[in-house]
Amino acid sequence: MIAIKNLSGTSVDRKLLTGVAKIVLKGENTIIGKEISLVFVKEDKIKEINKKYRRKNKPTDVLSFEGINEIFICPSLAKGRIKHVLIHALLHLSGYDHKAEKETELMEKKEIHYLSLCQKAKLLQG
Numbered sequence: 001m002i003a004i005k006n007l008s009g010t011s012v013d014r015k016l017l018t019g020v021a022k023i024v025l026k027g028e029n030t031i032i033g034k035e036i037s038l039v040f041v042k043e044d045k046i047k048e049i050n051k052k053y054r055r056k057n058k059p060t061d062v063l064s065f066e067g068i069n070e071i072f073i074c075p076s077l078a079k080g081r082i083k084h085v086l087i088h089a090l091l092h093l094s095g096y097d098h099k100a101e102k103e104t105e106l107m108e109k110k111e112i113h114y115l116s117l118c119q120k121a122k123l124l125q126g
Contacts, residue, residue: 001035008040010075012082019123020083021090024114028094036093037070038086046074064089083123087114 002021006012017038025036041049047059049072054063061078062085064071071089078085091110098104 002038003035004038004040006040007045008042008075010040012040012075016123017082017086019121020086020114020118023117023121023123024087024090024094027114027117028090030094034069036090037068039070039072040075041072043074043076046072046077061085062089064092066093066095069093083118084111084115087111087118 002018004012004014004017021036021038043059046061046063047057049063050060051057053065059074059077061081062071062073071086071093073082073085073089075082088107088111091107096103096107096110098107
C-alpha cells in the first residue's frame with residue numbers, strides 16, 4: 001500500500017506514482033505488503049530533514065528512510081525525474097545502496113530496468 005501526501009504546493013500525478021511504485025514493488029519482494037509513505041515537500045522542508053538526519057545543510061531531490069518505509073521528494077528539485085528518483089528511493093527501501101562502485105552499478109542497472117518497465121507500461125510522464 002502506498003500513501004501519498006502532497007505538502008509541496010505542486011500538483012503530482014498520483015496514478016503515475018502509484019503505477020511506478022507497483023512495478024518496483026512487484027520486482028523487489030523485500031517490501032511487498034508493507035505500507036510505504038510518499039511525501040512531497042518544498043525545498044525548505046527537505047533541507048531541514050536532510051540537515052536533521054544526514055547532517056547536510058542543503059536541499060536534495062529525494063530522501064528515503066528504510067526503517068520506516070518513508071520517502072520524501074522535492075518536486076521542484078526532481079523536476080522531470082520524478083519516476084527516476086522514486087525508483088531510486090524504492091530501491092533504497094529494498095536494501096540497495098551506492099556506497100561502493102559495485103553497489104552503484106547494480107543500483108543503476110535496476111533503475112534503468114524499472115524505467116524501461118515503466119515505459120512499456122506507458123507510464124511516461126515525470
